[in-house]
Amino acid sequence: MAGLGVNVDHVATVRQARGTDEPDPVWGAVEAELGGADCITFHLREDRRHINDRDARLLHETVAVKLNMEMAIADEIVDIAIGLCPRQCTLVPEERQELTTEGGLDVVRHQDRISRAVARLHRAGIVVSAFIEPLADQLQASADSGFQAVELWTGAYADAKSPERRDEALAELKSAIELGHRIGLEVHGGHGLTYRNIGPVASLPGFCEFNIGHSIVSRAIFVGLREAVREMKRLITLHAPAG
Numbered sequence: 001m002a003g004l005g006v007n008v009d010h011v012a013t014v015r016q017a018r019g020t021d022e023p024d025p026v027w028g029a030v031e032a033e034l035g036g037a038d039c040i041t042f043h044l045r046e047d048r049r050h051i052n053d054r055d056a057r058l059l060h061e062t063v064a065v066k067l068n069m070e071m072a073i074a075d076e077i078v079d080i081a082i083g084l085c086p087r088q089c090t091l092v093p094e095e096r097q098e099l100t101t102e103g104g105l106d107v108v109r110h111q112d113r114i115s116r117a118v119a120r121l122h123r124a125g126i127v128v129s130a131f132i133e134p135l136a137d138q139l140q141a142s143a144d145s146g147f148q149a150v151e152l153w154t155g156a157y158a159d160a161k162s163p164e165r166r167d168e169a170l171a172e173l174k175s176a177i178e179l180g181h182r183i184g185l186e187v188h189g190g191h192g193l194t195y196r197n198i199g200p201v202a203s204l205p206g207f208c209e210f211n212i213g214h215s216i217v218s219r220a221i222f223v224g225l226r227e228a229v230r231e232m233k234r235l236i237t238l239h240a241p242a243g
């Protein structure tokens with residue numbers, strides 16, 4: 001069954017809205033773990049919009065489950081990741097104006113630069129994953145660049161405006177998972193996944209990890225983060241493919 005990675009960036013976003021020290025994403029990570037999270041994910045952005053260097057350091061010191069650092073391929077951030085040495089780094093595109101990560105990394109276009117960053121992270125013993133759209137050329141380029149894993153962008157599925165488009169997006173994800181496994185990649189999924197739409201994605205065989213942020217932190221406002229994580233885990237378990 002796929003594990004649940006809880007993205008704690010949004011806890012830091014609320015803190016930054018007032019420029020104080022609460023709520024603390026490090027405390028958020030503890031609550032998420034107590035709710036059953038299999039992985040804690042954070043994104044140390046170049047602009048430090050939410051998670052900052054202190055958070056990254058303390059998360060690394062305190063998180064007991066898998067720690068997944070989302071990051072751009074900027075040299076400064078790669079240096080920090082190598083110093084920190086989280087279990088996994090997920091390389092994502094980063095734009096200054098975006099509300100959240102929009103779409104996947106273009107591994108085909110930036111293969112040389114990306115391969116160099118992947119090689120440096122590997123040498124530090126870090127598992128490296130590429131956040132990509134579920135497209136055959138991006139999967140193949142990810143394998144060729146040395147990634148051990150990919151996180152498939154589930155945004156097309158989450159944003160689908162019709163049942164037909166949603167089914168198409170699910171079929172694309174299914175083919176991408178199958179290709180990923182054929183070429184030796186571990187396959188994760190994330191972006192826009194919610195309590196309402198997780199079912200059909202969690203039913204697809206072959207996903208190893210889901211990374212979910214906004215929906216869980218939104219629900220936490222009403223039920224608390226521990227319970228919000230518990231509920232999402234329950235849904236993933238309920239819909240997990242047999243076997």
Ligand code: PXP
Pocket residue numbers: 007009043070090092100101131151189190191192193211212213214215
């Ligand atoms: N995976 C990646 C690579 C992301 O960049 C994000 C957004 O930070 C997520 C998953 C989580 O997306 P959401 O907040 O929509 O659940």
